[in-house]
Amino acid sequence: MSAQPSLLFDAPGPKTRRRIMYGNIVGVAIVAVLLGAALYRLWDYGQLSPDMWRIIFEPVSWTAYFLPGLWNTITAAVLSIVGAMIFGLLFGVARLSVHRPLRWFASVVVEFLRAVPVLLMMIFLWTFLGQTTLPNPSFWAVVIALIAYNGSVVAELVRSGVINLPHGQHEAAMAIGLRRGQALTHVEVPQALLAMMPALVAQLVVALKDSALGQAIAYAELLRQATLLGTPLNTLQTIFVASVIFILINFGLGKLGEWSSRKMRARGIDLNDEAAEEIPINVTSSAVQNMLEPVNVSGHYDETERQLQGHLDPAELHRLDIPHGRGLELGHGHGGASKPRRGQGKPDSPPRGDRD
Amino acid sequence: MDLTGYWEVLREYPVLHAFWVNITLTFWSGLLSLVLGTVAVAMRISPIASLRLAATFYVNVFRDIPLTIVMVAMYSVVWVSLGIEFSDTFTTNFYILAVIGLGLYHGSFVAEALRSGVNTVPLGQAEAARAIGLTFIQSARIIILPQAFRGAVAPLGNTLIALIKNTTVASATAVATETSGVMAAMIENRPDHVILIFLTFAIGYVIIVVPVGVLITHLSQRLAVKR
Numbered sequence: 010m011s012a013q014p015s016l017l018f019d020a021p022g023p024k025t026r027r028r029i030m031y032g033n034i035v036g037v038a039i040v041a042v043l044l045g046a047a048l049y050r051l052w053d054y055g056q057l058s059p060d061m062w063r064i065i066f067e068p069v070s071w072t073a074y075f076l077p078g079l080w081n082t083i084t085a086a087v088l089s090i091v092g093a094m095i096f097g098l099l100f101g102v103a104r105l106s107v108h109r110p111l112r113w114f115a116s117v118v119v120e121f122l123r124a125v126p127v128l129l130m131m132i133f134l135w136t137f138l139g140q141t142t143l144p145n146p147s148f149w150a151v152v153i154a155l156i157a158y159n160g161s162v163v164a165e166l167v168r169s170g171v172i173n174l175p176h177g178q179h180e181a182a183m184a185i186g187l188r189r190g191q192a193l194t195h196v197e198v199p200q201a202l203l204a205m206m207p208a209l210v211a212q213l214v215v216a217l218k219d220s221a222l223g224q225a226i227a228y229a230e231l232l233r234q235a236t237l238l239g240t241p242l243n244t245l246q247t248i249f250v251a252s253v254i255f256i257l258i259n260f261g262l263g264k265l266g267e268w269s270s271r272k273m274r275a276r277g278i279d280l281n282d283e284a285a286e287e288i289p290i291n292v293t294s295s296a297v298q299n300m301l302e303p304v305n306v307s308g309h310y311d312e313t314e315r316q317l318q319g320h321l322d323p324a325e326l327h328r329l330d331i332p333h334g335r336g337l338e339l340g341h342g343h344g345g346a347s348k349p350r351r352g353q354g355k356p357d358s359p360p361r362g363d364r365d
Numbered sequence: 366m367d368l369t370g371y372w373e374v375l376r377e378y379p380v381l382h383a384f385w386v387n388i389t390l391t392f393w394s395g396l397l398s399l400v401l402g403t404v405a406v407a408m409r410i411s412p413i414a415s416l417r418l419a420a421t422f423y424v425n426v427f428r429d430i431p432l433t434i435v436m437v438a439m440y441s442v443v444w445v446s447l448g449i450e451f452s453d454t455f456t457t458n459f460y461i462l463a464v465i466g467l468g469l470y471h472g473s474f475v476a477e478a479l480r481s482g483v484n485t486v487p488l489g490q491a492e493a494a495r496a497i498g499l500t501f502i503q504s505a506r507i508i509i510l511p512q513a514f515r516g517a518v519a520p521l522g523n524t525l526i527a528l529i530k531n532t533t534v535a536s537a538t539a540v541a542t543e544t545s546g547v548m549a550a551m552i553e554n555r556p557d558h559v560i561l562i563f564l565t566f567a568i569g570y571v572i573i574v575v576p577v578g579v580l581i582t583h584l585s586q587r588l589a590v591k592r
Contacts, residue, residue: 018412018491018501029412036415054447124574125567126530128545133563136552140559214429221431225537225545232434236441245446248438252430259429 056245064243065250074247078234079254085148085223085230086216089155093212096156097163102198104168107189115164122161128222130154135226151223151230155216162215166208170201207270214259214266221255231255371558374551375565383547384569390463390532390543395525397468402475406513407505409476410483420476427473432466436537439466456542463535467528474524482517483509487592515588522581526574544569 021029051057064070103115134150143149174197182192224233231251239247408420427435439462443449451461486509494504514521533545540546548566552559 019495021412025412029414032411032413033415036413036419040415040419050447050449056446120575121567121571124530124571124578126533126545126570128533128536129548129563129566129570132545132549132552133559136556136559137563140556218429218431218433221433222534224433224437232431232437236437240441241445244441248434248442252434252438255431255434256426256429260425263429 051245061243062246064238065246070238070247074234074238075231075250075254078229078231078251081148081228081234082217082220082230085151085155085220085228086213089152089159089220090209090213090216092152092156093159093163093216094209096160097165097167098198100160100164101167101171102193104164105171105193119161119164122157123165125158127154127158127219128225130157131222131226147223147226147228150226151220151228154222155219158219159212159216162212163205163209166205166212167198167201170204171197173204174200203276204273206273207266210262210266210269214262217259217262218255368561370555371561374555374558374562377554378547378551379542380547380565380569383542383544384573386540386543387529387532387535388573390460390467390535390540391525391529393464394467394471394532395528397464398471398475398524398528401468401472402479403510405472405476406479406483407510409480410505410509412501424473424476427470428477430470432470432531432534433537435466435470436463436534439463440538456540459539460535463532463538463540466538467532467535471524471528471531474527475521478517478520478524479510479513481520482513482515485516485590486512512590515590518585518588519581522578522585525581526577529574529577530570 048057055061100115100119103111104119106112106115131150131154134153135147138146138149138153171193178196178200179192182196183189187195220228220230221232223230224236227233231254232248235247235251236244239245405420405423408416409424411417440459444458444462450458452458490508490512491504494508499507532543535543536546536549544566548562551562555562
């Protein structure tokens with residue numbers, strides 16, 4: 010963010026600097042007024058008194074409420090992101106399958122799960138699992154609902170990751186005799202997975218945040234524990250603590266995501282479509298160069314060049330816009346001045362096929 | 366299978382009205398988040414450091430906090446602890462609190478979507494705007510933001526879809542008439558038809574969300590600035 014805004018405006022001159030200073034003063038004033046109003050309201054309602062905040066410094070609040078709640082939030086989120094990976098791989102590959110019924114089935118399931126609000130899934134699963142003998146239905150309702158939603162997102166990530174790979178990957182896999190399924194599982198999906206790492210970290214943040222929906226179905230996660238602890242008088246303070254914990258964790262995970270996407274780029278793994286298109290272009294251009302290069306490698310043409318010095322002057326070659334090695338070969342072969350010697354001026358050498 | 370209980374519970378509860386509540390919640394909070402997001406992104410690209418800082422703070426805080434916390438806080442902190450009221454009628458008050466909570470939360474996502482849109486605008490556009498003598502506000506209003514909006518249709522659309530689904534969390538701000546509250550009540554009434562009741566609401570959301578997704582894909586291709 011620090012580099013980006015400077016692109017949108019010039020280095021300020023003296024007049025603009027003054028304007029920016031006034032702007033800053035006004036900005037600070039507005040923020041101060043808003044903050045002051047909020048603080049006044051808090052003070053006016055007695056929320057700032059030390060007595061109200063004492064509750065969050067008591068050890069028992071942490072050992073009995075915040076930390077168990079945080080633990081439940083993290084277990085639900087981590088378990089569901091692992092489940093979502095498995096679900097997403099299965100359904101992402103199924104959506105790429107050559108078997109139409111399988112592809113359609115996977116597409117319908119993924120689109121359905123992406124369209125239904127997670128909270129509705131949780132409420133449904135809570136009651137549904139409560140009718141079975143499964144222990145701890147609220148925990149499993151949270152986990153399964155999060156797997157269903159995040160898994161369908163991961164399935165889309167897998168699919169788009171595979172589709173955005175360079176075509177050559179699939180073609181090369183076919184060329185060495187892999188079946189389509191093998192090409193997917195051995196060549197394409199592993200590459201898509203690596204490029205997905207930053208998106209997966211982002212999905213973990215989503216799972217952590219969405220696990221707070223579990224408070225509606227009596228899952229003892231961080232927010233529910235905080236409201237339980239704070240009710241009826243200290244909800245502001247306890248919810249504040251829960252918010253700060255969430256923000257710190259998610260901010261850290263966000264940084265981890267940025268770090269992993271930098272790491273991926275450093276390894277030459279492309280995370281966006283524009284970059285993905287660059288590889289084949291580079292490959293082709295260097296391949297073309299290599300095809301034109303060998304002409305001089307063998308050294309034949311250097312020899313012929315010397316022989317032809319008298320017949321054609323280099324300036325004329327230049328005017329005809331004939332590449333050096335090529336032009337000499339032309340002059341040699343079509344001029345009929347001498348029989349081509351054995352092993353020289355191969356008629357089907359790469360340059361000819363390339364230009365004609 | 367005996368479906369009479371299902372039909373009864375379907376007639377007994379205002380299912381269609383529940384969806385309508387979610388749609389109006391989406392409309393008002395979407396409008397609010399669009400305004401907040403636009404202001405935030407304008408602040409974030411501005412040359413004024415204090416505004417940039419404030420907007421960055423807002424976006425980062427509301428992006429990293431769970432929506433459920435925001436919605437619970439709108440009820441138990443803003444209303445209960447701080448006594449902030451927008452209407453004498455309970456239901457209207459909770460509705461407005463829910464709209465504000467949803468708007469604040471999604472405003473940060475709108476700001477991020479627009480920022481990715483701003484990044485699609487070539488540097489030359491900003492330079493050309495400066496070269497013909499436009500001030501920062503003029504170039505943002507006339508040159509950069511219109512192109513940013515068009516470049517941000519896809520991420521904005523994703524935010525809209527998230528918002529449609531997230532309006533169900535309004536039940537945490539005591540809005541009882543929207544779908545998750547109504548569904549929970551119906552399930553409580555007839556737990557034997559839990560699957561059918563869930564499928565009714567789920568398909569309702571599919572009917573709303575899938576066309577919106579198709580429309581957004583279409584729009585993002587149509588409105589994209591050719592470069």
